[in-house]
Amino acid sequence: MNTVLITGCSSGYGLETARHFLAKGWRVVATMRTPREGLLPRSDRLHVLPLDVTQPGSIAAAVEAAGPIDVLVNNAGVGVVGAFEATSMETAREVFDTNTFGVMAMMQAVIPQFRQRRAGVIVNVTSSVTLAAMPLAGVYTASKMAITGLTGSVAFELAAFNVRVKLVEPGYAPTTRFADNGAARMQGLIPETYMGFAQPIFAAFANPTAVTTEKDVAEVVWQAANDPSERLHFAAGADAQALARAR
Ligand SMILES: NC(=O)c1ccc[n+]([C@@H]2O[C@H](COP(=O)([O-])OP(=O)(O)OC[C@H]3O[C@@H](n4cnc5c(N)ncnc54)[C@H](OP(=O)(O)O)[C@@H]3O)[C@@H](O)[C@H]2O)c1
Structure with a gap:
């Protein structure tokens, strides 16, 4: 039986991805900063573990407790919305600690076991903002x-060790906690001089023409995890796929 370890399973894309892999019969190590019972269906194939990707000790303990894994899904992430000049370096470091250094640390924690077994897949969840600024x-x-x-x-x-690494690039999902979480960090980051520019953008996000759902992302993560080819990019959601095509 294959095992997947997923970060950030307390909500949104991570939670739905854990559900999806469980439904496919996999052993699922669903990790959360604060583990909560009852979010996922009961199963002897489900293991809920604490994991904060910014804490090296937490990463080591979770990877040790998980046992051998076949697929790592780096899903945990935080957002921030704001004019660049108004975004403090402290906020930038906070975002990079999770979205960038957290992913790097998770990869380094599993690569040795994948390399030794000459098998394994890492799926990194980024965003459609990497497809078009x-x-x-x-x-x-x-x-x-x-x-x-x-x-x-x-x-x-x-690739030399038969280990695959993939990118899943989701579009905008108004239904996860992500938008609120990014907006929470926004306080004071849109100075008055930017408001005329920012308002139409917020209006467009309030009435999007196409969005991404949690199920879109779970399905695409599943496809990426099971893709035997060298394909790197997997856009997820109608809006992200349209951007990828346009690019
Ligand atoms: N929603 C969108 O529009 C969108 C678009 C493109 C890409 N994405 C990306 O998709 C991924 C999932 O986002 P989502 O939309 O599902 O948002 P979400 O509902 O806010 O979920 C984010 C998850 O990441 C976890 N997390 C945050 N910091 C963490 C840390 N230091 N260690 C471990 N877990 C941490 C959160 O846990 P807590 O409950 O502990 O906070 C939560 O489980 C993120 O990487 C995000 O950048 C989202």
Whole structure:
């Protein structure tokens, strides 16, 4: 039986991805900063473990407790919306700690076992902002673009050991906690001088023409995890797929 370890399973894409792999008969190590019972269906194939990707001790303990894994899904992430000039370096570091260094640390924690077994897949969840630049998302985009570059490079290195590395690029989902979480960090990050520019963008996000659902992302993560080819990019959701095509 295959085992997947997923980060950030307390809500949104991560939670739905855990459900999806469980439904497919996999052993699922669903990790959360604060584990909560009852989010996922009861199963002897489900193991809920604490994991904060910014804490090296937490990563080591979770990877040890998980036992051998076949697929790592780096889903945990945080957002920030704001004019770049108003976004403090402290906020930028906070976002990079989770979205960039957290992903790097998780990859380094599992690569040795994958390399030794000459098998394994790493799926890094980035964002459609890496497909086409979006205003007021500079720091977030930078944190995810770093993972695009890293993933492409490491995919070459690990191919020699039969280990695959994939990118899932989801579009905008108004239904996860992500938008609120990004907006919460926004306080004070759109100075008055930017408001005329920002308002139409917020209006467009309030009435999107196409969105991504949790199920779209879970299905695409599943496809990426099971894809035997060298394909790197997997856009997820109607809006992200349209951007990928346009690009
Ligand atoms: N929703 C969108 O529009 C969208 C679009 C493109 C890409 N994405 C990406 O998709 C991924 C999932 O986002 P989502 O939409 O499902 O948002 P979400 O509902 O806010 O879920 C984010 C998850 O990440 C977890 N997390 C945050 N910081 C963490 C840390 N330091 N260690 C471990 N877990 C941490 C959260 O846990 P807590 O409950 O502990 O906070 C939560 O489980 C993220 O990487 C995000 O950047 C989202």
